[in-house]
Amino acid sequence: MDELTSPTAPSTPTAVPSQGPHHDPGPSSAENEEPQQAVEGAALLDELREAIARYVILPSSEALTAVTLWVAATHIQPALQHAPRLAVVGPAKRCGKSRLLDVITETVREPLITVNTSPAVVFRAIGDDPPTLLVDEADTIFGSIKAAEKNEELRGLLNAGHQRNRPALRISGPEHKPQAFPTFAMAALAGIGDLPDTIMDRAVVIRMQRRKSGERVEQFRSRRDIPALHEVRDRLAAWLRPLLDVAADLVPPMPVQDRAADTWEPLVVVAELAGGAWPEQAREACVTMCAAEVGQDDESNLKTRLLRDIRRVFARDGDPDIMRTRDLLDELLKDSEAPWAEYRNTGLTSRYLGILLKDFGIQAAVLRFEGGRQARGFAHVQFTDAWARYCPEEPASSSGDESTVTGPT
Secondary structure, three states: OOOOOOOOOOOOOOOOHHHOOOOOOOOOOOOOOOOHHHHHHHHHHHHHHHHHHHHOOOOOHHHHHHHHHHHHHHHHHHHOOEOOEEEEEEOOOOOOHHHHHHHHHOOOOOEEEOOOOOHHHHHHHOOOOOOEEEEOOOHHHHOOHHHHHHOHHHHHHHHHOOEOOOOEEEEEOOOOEEEEEOOOOOEEEEEEOOOOHHHHOOEEEEEOOOOOOOOOOOOOOHHHHHHHHHHHHHHHHHHHHHHHHHHHHOOOOOOOOHHHHHHHHHHHHHHHHHOOOHHHHHHHHHHHHHHHHOOOOHHHHHHHHHHHHHHHHHHHOOOOOEEEHHHHHHHHHHOOOOOHHHHHHOOOOHHHHHHHHHOOOOOOEEEEOHHHOEEEEEEOHHHHHHHHHHOOOOOOOOOOOOOOOOOOO
């Protein structure tokens, strides 16, 4: 096996933070020449990317880009406002999750393995320059309702630690005084099946797959391979640590919004520091992978599906002002292509219907129907806001002739 090699004639980074990653290196440089610091950073990310791909087959080139940038971002954690999680998940064993975590462990800054550890230990291990938390077999922590309830404190720590200045308050010391423990730290979690929604929503998600016949990777051997990975790690630190002030001041344009932008911004910051093709690759990975995650949240999808199906039931009945819960359920259960007849194995009931609609602020009430009879049901107006927000209808064609397709003018 070829050993990992350093770029030809590596040089020690000389960038001064106040100069920025794209400062003019001097009058002898061509006007459009990229600064030497950025050139070296791009080459180093290329090398890290190649090292990861040597031992693990990622599900896509975008995923490989994301993992590479996430590893590099751990070296500038003190400069970041958000600490993205890396969720390495797969549908079954032997998908390469643990192997990817092995490689990540040897290339991130200050790895802290947290297998079945106490949250109190993690609280005390995180400081102003935090370690990188690494959790393998996360499905044993969050994979069942009982296990998740037992580890609710750890989930809370992981959620809070996504954003800076979200300390955990604990009673500590012989005087039992409240003490604030920092929670901010980047974390990678690997496991079978999805992690809790609140963690997945704060994560760059890598959905691993089992290798097909013919797909080959090199075997990972600690004694042989770790020194070369440590060399890459040390050069990442030598490149990025002098740029903490630069990284802290960077506010790169993001192709996504809200929490997705918060999560991906550290990766794009690293790409901007590196230059070359990396800024474009980072944003392409961001758009592609965020779009892929839309639709992965089964529970949220189910609730949105329910809203759409209820709208169809109302429409088929002429959009009445009110409808009995019993009649609504009957219509939902008649749809053989919908999941409601087999929901929770027993079929959708009025209780489960109420649970699914609760988050939308919709609940059944006793209403008066035709003939003066009272029964539990729903008013049409209860759904209009949720329909508009979560499953808006496509606007009708303004041409009036749906068979006509017009091209650009």
